[in-house]
Amino acid sequence: MNKLKVAVIGCGNISVMHLDSIEALDEAELVAVCDIKPERAAAAAEKYHTKAYTDYHEMFAKEKLDVIHLCLPHYLHTIVAKDAFQAGIHVLSEKPMSIRYEDAVSAVEMAEQCGLQYGIIFQCRYNTPSMLVKKRIVDGRLGAVKCGRTTLTWYRPDNYYGGSDWKGTWDKEGGGVIIDQAIHSIDLANWFIDSTPVEVQSSLHNRNHEIMVVEDSAEGLIKYENGCLLSFFAMNNYLIDEPIEIRLVCEHGTVRLSYDEAVITYDDGTVESVVNQPQKIVAYTGGKPYWGKQHAVQIDQFYRAVAGLDALEISGKEALKIQKIICDIYQNDDNKFAKKQR
Numbered sequence: 001m002n003k004l005k006v007a008v009i010g011c012g013n014i015s016v017m018h019l020d021s022i023e024a025l026d027e028a029e030l031v032a033v034c035d036i037k038p039e040r041a042a043a044a045a046e047k048y049h050t051k052a053y054t055d056y057h058e059m060f061a062k063e064k065l066d067v068i069h070l071c072l073p074h075y076l077h078t079i080v081a082k083d084a085f086q087a088g089i090h091v092l093s094e095k096p097m098s099i100r101y102e103d104a105v106s107a108v109e110m111a112e113q114c115g116l117q118y119g120i121i122f123q124c125r126y127n128t129p130s131m132l133v134k135k136r137i138v139d140g141r142l143g144a145v146k147c148g149r150t151t152l153t154w155y156r157p158d159n160y161y162g163g164s165d166w167k168g169t170w171d172k173e174g175g176g177v178i179i180d181q182a183i184h185s186i187d188l189a190n191w192f193i194d195s196t197p198v199e200v201q202s203s204l205h206n207r208n209h210e211i212m213v214v215e216d217s218a219e220g221l222i223k224y225e226n227g228c229l230l231s232f233f234a235m236n237n238y239l240i241d242e243p244i245e246i247r248l249v250c251e252h253g254t255v256r257l258s259y260d261e262a263v264i265t266y267d268d269g270t271v272e273s274v275v276n277q278p279q280k281i282v283a284y285t286g287g288k289p290y291w292g293k294q295h296a297v298q299i300d301q302f303y304r305a306v307a308g309l310d311a312l313e314i315s316g317k318e319a320l321k322i323q324k325i326i327c328d329i330y331q332n333d334d335n336k337f338a339k340k341q342r
């Protein structure tokens with residue numbers, strides 16, 4: 001396989017997970033980085049021995065790129081993805097795909113029309129505990145999920161938002177604890193349930209933040225076509241980042257899952273458990289513990305799909321499922337918090 005020529009757009013917090021992965025993977029060569037903040041582009045270019053751009057249009061014109069990685073504020077993801085498709089470039093975007101569902105749908109359609117790969121990062125699906133639970137649901141040992149709940153209690157004080165020019169805003173982030181943090185755990189539960197949501201109920205609040213205007217607390221219920229009920233609770237008013245928790249009641253047992261471990265208790269009394277192991281050993285030079293270590297696994301899978309060696313696992317089309325749920329949570333908020341604020 002010829003090395004893919006890749007670039008990263010957005011050199012903020014998460015970019016290190018992409019840049020370290022690119023450096024560690026044989027299939028790709030980093031040819032440029034881009035950030036509108038020149039000092040961030042320059043620092044990443046120096047660290048990873050590559051070229052720096054501050055305008056991605058200029059980078060598209062000057063570099064012959066196969067793939068771009070998008071590590072941008074949420075509202076820019078589909079805008080830049082569509083520009084890339086127009087330039088014939090495959091796109092791997094950080095979550096969420098977009099703020100508005102319609103934008104995500106049109107980006108997926110455009111990728112299909114252009115015959116390009118469009119992947120969305122949900123690296124928690126590649127945590128070994130998540131993979132074991134999915135395997136046991138699919139192979140029938142656990143069987144289908146009948147009911148579930150997800151809990152996230154994390155710490156995002158006002159100064160977390162004060163340090164960002166886009167987080168905590170409706171127009172650039174698109175929401176708070178749901179679209180940014182709980183999206184991963186709700187995606188995991190939805191992936192396990194693997195049925196179509198028929199009703200999404202939610203209640204959103206900002207209970208304890210002054211600088212940022214989006215929700216810091218959310219709870220609700222998702223009803224599925226197959227009868228499964230998923231309850232969710234998420235809030236950013238805790239003092240530490242507790243491990244997220246997903247509980248599932250399945251046909252033949254129950255599951256307790258966090259990003260770090262899974263404990264499956266089967267109805268016959270046997271217990272199966274696993275702790276998270278990095279599947280690709282990459283010397284990540286930054287990142288937060290709860291991001292896990294699986295970015296390189298998903299990036300590798302994406303490159304194999306671009307090379308035609310594999311079907312893309314978390315495609316834009318697949319990610320539309322969680323995008324629809326996230327957008328419905330904001331749309332259906334019975335507190336009308338999002339609508340009052342916008």
Ligand SMILES: NC(=O)c1ccc[n+]([C@@H]2O[C@H](COP(=O)([O-])OP(=O)(O)OC[C@H]3O[C@@H](n4cnc5c(N)ncnc54)[C@H](O)[C@@H]3O)[C@@H](O)[C@H]2O)c1
Binds near residue numbers: 013014040076095
């Ligand atoms: N997968 C995960 O677990 C995970 C974890 C953290 C963040 N993320 C996601 O990664 C994305 C980025 O988050 P972050 O925390 O790194 O944000 P950040 O603010 O640290 O970085 C974003 C960068 O984009 C740059 N930028 C803005 N407009 C640009 C433009 N037009 N052209 C080029 N660069 C531009 C900014 O200057 C900034 O450096 C978000 O979608 C976020 O939700 C995912």
